[in-house]
Amino acid sequence: MRSFPILLVLALAGAGVRAQESPMPPLPPTVADGATIERIYTGDERLMLEGPVWDPVSGALLFTACRADQILRLDASGEVTVWMEPTGGINGMIRSRSGRLIGAAVTAHQIVSIGIGPGGPTDVAVLAGDPAWNQPNDVCEAPDGTLYFSDPSWASPERSAVYQLIPGGQPSAVLTGLETPNGVITTADGARLIVGDSRRALWMWYTLHQGEVIPEGREFFNPDTPNRDDPDGMTRDADGNLYLSGRGGVWVVTPEGEALGLIPAPAFVSNVCFGGDDGQTLFMTGRGAVWRLAMRVRGAPVRPEL
16 A cells, blocks of 8 residues: 655645745644555546445445446455446445435436445435436535535536435425535534535535525635635534545635645545544545545544434
């Protein structure tokens, strides 16, 4: 496995920044002392890997290769196998409160729920679908069990939307003002929905109140850096801090939008999740690669349904 010392990655990532006399952001205090970024999987560089989810039952990492129509499984020995194929083009995934995978299926135009078995899915259920959707991209679950998912259109931004799916209900478009909504996540208290807008290369926040999304959003995070990589997938740690992939690596940000620092990566990071035996490993996916980094903090707990 190839390791990248954080200081070296900082130097590489900062070369273009210093040329413009912009200071490099600090390393977040949530990264473990002396930690190095390790590449733990190298695959087809033509494929963007996405949707990392840690399965605590089997101690394995699941992630998607959307264009290959696969979900892959990386086990404790480092072996990677095809866990599900076909998938309907699943891109972003989460592990829900029920312990199941929830995936945004690009080509099937669906949101699906998948039972997690060690050798593959135990069952697949369609939670919602509409052939008129563009390409469901990412999904998140609020503390009350409500799902939010993005449906961007890069060709026709006016058709882009973020949808809400209340348990047992029908999906409804709740945000239509973003040009290309990509990653979605709620804050730990369920009070805000954070959405990354790829075309504008920034993150917005929207108030969640009594099951409704207030459509008047505000800018949540837009770092003063020349890097304009797309905002993409996100996760949270146990302290409620958000980990935003894009704009030069993985930004660690408080729920109020204050930057704690930047984890610079060797390449574009498409998505992130916490996992590992102690919950203190940050996994990052990108083009044909998966990396990991030891952290001081655990990932946000997934609270099972009562």
